Amino acid sequence: MELHHIGIVVKELESAAARYCEMFHYERLGEPILDPVQTVRVQFLKPRSHPSNLIELIEPLGEKSRVSDFLKRGGGINHLCYQVAELDAEITRLRALGALVVHAPVPAPAFYGKAIAWLYTPDRELIELLEQ
Secondary structure (H helix, E strand, O other), X not given: OEEEEEEEEOOOHHHHHHHHHXXXXXXXXXXXXXXXXXOEEEEEEEEOOOOOOEEEEEEEOOOOOXXXXXXXXXXXXXXXXXXXXXXXXXXXXHHHXXXXXXXXXXXXXXXXXXXXXXXXXXXXXXXXXXXX
């Protein structure tokens, strides 16, 4: 497992991206990506000094978005994403350790169709798994 990115829910993608770029010296990694399955629009940012420490800004697509309620509670850090070699094997391993599958694997537009899955740890942390 390798940490891929930290997901942060924001009210408005463009202004949040501009703030992170100005305040923390991040730069945009490509254009915003629309993900209708996750009901969000995302923008990846990378720091100028450490291009491997990515953050993903997440904007809900309307009131019925999967992250709308999270934003109503203030937004902010939402999840950690780990890149894994074998998604199904990692899901099985984490389930044996008490994690609950929130969303079974689906292809993700933000990762060129690579599969992602969502789990809650026993400590109620939301984890995204991204297959390499």
